[in-house]
Amino acid sequence: MVGGGLGPVNIIVSTLIEAENVLPLLLEYKNTGRAVNLLYGFPPTPGAVERLSLISKAIGPNGLSLLVDHPDQLSAVLAIHSNTSIAPQIFLKVDMGARRAGVVPQTEACSNLIASLLSLESAGKAHLLGLYAHAGQSYYGSRRSEALDFLRQEFEALLVTAEAVHSIAPSKHLILSVGATPTTTSIRNLLIDHEDAGAVPTEEGNAIAALRATIAAIQLQKCTIEIHAGVYPTLDLQQLSTHALPTEGPHAMLTWNDLALTIVAEVASIYPGRGVNGTLEALLGSGSLALGREPCKTYPGWGILTPWNRPGVKMPSTRPENYVGWQVGRISQEHGILVWSGEGEPEELSVGQKVRVWPNHACVAGAGFGWYLVVDETREGKEDEIIDVWPRWRGW
Structure with a gap:
């Protein structure tokens, strides 16, 4: 920088x-x-x-x-x-x-x-x-x-x-x-x-x-x-x-693609029919220690799943306040509960499936880890290859 x-x-x-x-x-x-x-x-x-x-x-x-x-x-x-x-x-x-x-x-x-x-x-x-x-x-x-x-x-x-x-x-x-x-x-x-x-x-x-x-x-x-x-x-x-910059249109400069920090977590369990209107819920191995407990004013959750490792799922095309899909709806110290937000049929998740979560506040979420694993999404076919590791300085 x-x-x-x-x-x-x-x-x-x-x-x-x-x-x-x-x-x-x-x-x-x-x-x-x-x-x-x-x-x-x-x-x-x-x-x-x-x-x-x-x-x-x-x-x-x-x-x-x-x-x-x-x-x-x-x-x-x-x-x-x-x-x-x-x-x-x-x-x-x-x-x-x-x-x-x-x-x-x-x-x-x-x-x-x-x-x-x-x-x-x-x-x-x-x-x-x-x-x-x-x-x-x-x-x-x-x-x-x-x-x-x-x-x-x-x-x-x-x-x-x-x-x-x-x-x-x-x-x-x-x-x-x-x-x-x-x-x-x-x-x-x-x-x-x-x-x-x-x-x-x-x-x-x-x-x-x-x-x-x-x-x-x-x-x-x-x-x-x-x-x-x-x-x-x-x-x-x-x-x-x-929305401090345009988020859509020819001058878009602040989009979902610009969110660089994600948290990798695993789906630990599935609960069919337990959610709102009988929807699926899932147990995620990331809670407040991994994602932080800072709210986001546009939706009630603690993180949103990215399309990564979810076949057929595309990058969101709406504003966060209109997002439809999986989000971390409830949170505890070591785990979160994935809930479906919005209309439509929830996609299936599986136990052991790795997912990536956009946190509400990157600074707080990053503090839960000792390093950042750096990848480059522009490297076709090697988007998930770790090209660098940045140590995180924690404490005071």
Whole structure:
């Protein structure tokens, strides 16, 4: 994802174990002459100081970034500086309505925190690199226009905060970093608008125009825009359900074929007539430990069977909310119950049959496993051949 060449390598992690394991790769990039920066995407606590200090020492100046949203976190920032003699880079985390983390913009608390960070920068003990927002509430959207509007709101929350910074330090350059996966994904709508304006309905067109205006205002503030990563390299049913990009038609960019992560499981038992209206149910050897227990707003289940190893079954052609077929309808710790959703006659399943399940949330489902087995569906006749194994870093 960082690409080749000599450009910067900027990586965000959410746990210390991820930071420690990705460190050797960052050092490889650094040794080739690339600038590297690791953002620990959680406010620093006293218990994290020692491990973050070791990471900062290993990467060197300008290598470690931290999220801050409360003045009491600055003691950890100062402790890291004291341990390393390296000023940590700081992103001020801004709450733009998700109410998960962040300081609310245009409040006294925000103004005081900005002043404190700039004071630490003047003392050489930290460097305010930028502002950071994450629209977690964008997961509940169902239209392209909603995802685009959440992206605009992320930018606008950071824009007003940048103006507050510039009221104290007019020449201060800032990176404005935004993106939950639906908003990160939605920015590709601008490509459709550019290439084929006729393909953009009025609602989406208005949202795009508003977003472009906000981006222009940011550029006037001399700020750099950064779109940070989420689950979009793999995607999942939650993302498909946001419809942040076209899901059908000539400009489709978010489809069932784009869901990269699946969980392989075996059918363990069959229960004829036990389901709704006398339909078949089946016992699946994957439960909440394998699939997670995160719901998807468009259907009541915990995963949907892919067509893999199901002769005659094709890729779904409808939206998730209209899906007809096998889904994980009930779930326990180690197993799930496959139920038939919708009209039609359920296809037969057999004991021992291997199936693949699209999980609702790929991040949570992936955490149940020690590795990813990588296959390439474009290799005709070898679609199931494992071409790589990616270890998964679990824990904290």
